Amino acid sequence: MRRADRLFQIIQVLRRTQKPLTADAIAAELETSKRTIYRDIATLMGQRVPIRGEAGMGYILESGFDMPPLMLTPDEIEAAVLGAQWVMGHADPALATAAKDLIAKIADTVPERLRPFVLEPASRARPHFRGSADALDMVQMRAHIHAGKKVRLCYRDESGRDSERIIWPIAVGYLEAVRLLAAWCELRSDFRSFRTDRAVTAEYLDEKYPERREVLRTRWRKTLAWEPPTDA
Structure with a gap:
């Protein structure tokens, strides 16, 4: 994993939890060493990413931190597209249209090298809902x-x-x-x-x-x- 990708993933790991995470836990998820995590967190703090904590106690990302939109990994793109495909086939027409628009926006925004993950995904959802139509608005x-x-x-x-x-x-x-x-x-x-x-x-x-x-x-x-x- 490139260092830039690893720094991004550390932020993602911290974003999804409300409790302090130790360097050991982060290192285990990212399959790297604890020493590398210490170095990377020091780098992020130096870049003014609001990470609070210290070695041995755990780290937490303070609220209010925002990242540039659509900094997505290939797996995140596949997950978003698969979810949107499912919505297109199962939800009401308004949400189905919104899901189609979402896929188009992702395709227009991600770097060229990631576009195949949007337009030619490895996973597919069933295209049509087989139950009865909604009787509600x-x-x-x-x-x-x-x-x-x-x-x-x-x-x-x-x-x-x-x-x-x-x-x-x-x-x-x-x-x-x-x-x-x-x-x-x-x-x-x-x-x-x-x-x-x-x-x-x-x-x-x-x-x-x-x-x-x-x-x-x-x-x-x-x-x-x-x-x-x-x-x-």
């Missing part, structure tokens, strides 16, 4: 998720019975054959997962739900160990 739904607003949903279960409930949408999950909308359901007073192809109608309300969005998401994540029930 997913652009509106994503906007309400980000805004923390309620949705009035008319939902049809597997027996064909319709019910109306107010939900607090949290996230959309993309499975192989169905898409699930995770939400807090006021009718059930619990978290529920709704198949998007079984939604009959949805009214996107201006009313925000009373709980802070990040708190609700934290509570929801804790339920994932046992998987919240689906309103079949």
Whole structure:
């Protein structure tokens, strides 16, 4: 690995963790020596990269540090393109278009030597979603998720019975054959997962739900160990 690439990778390793990392841990991940890591971190500090810590105690990258955009490795490019391919084949039309635009932007921005990783990737995702089409306006739904607003949903279960409930949408999950909308359901007073192809109608309300969005998401994540029930 070139030294310039190694310096970049040290920053990447430190960016993804909230706890101090020792030189031993960094050296093990980058397959180099601890002494090399000490030298490289000293170089980065000399270049005003805000790394805090010392030998034996561990290092952490302080918040607020930004890097030039699209300094991507070949593996990062492959990962981004593979993810974008999957979105193009599985998500709603707005996200599929955004994914196509993302690939084009990456191809236009990376150095010429890395362009084959964008245009001729070694990995491919299935091009077409094989499940039922969304019965929801997913652009509106994503906007309400980000805004923390309620949705009035008319939902049809597997027996064909319709019910109306107010939900607090949290996230959309993309499975192989169905898409699930995770939400807090006021009718059930619990978290529920709704198949998007079984939604009959949805009214996107201006009313925000009373709980802070990040708190609700934290509570929801804790339920994932046992998987919240689906309103079949």
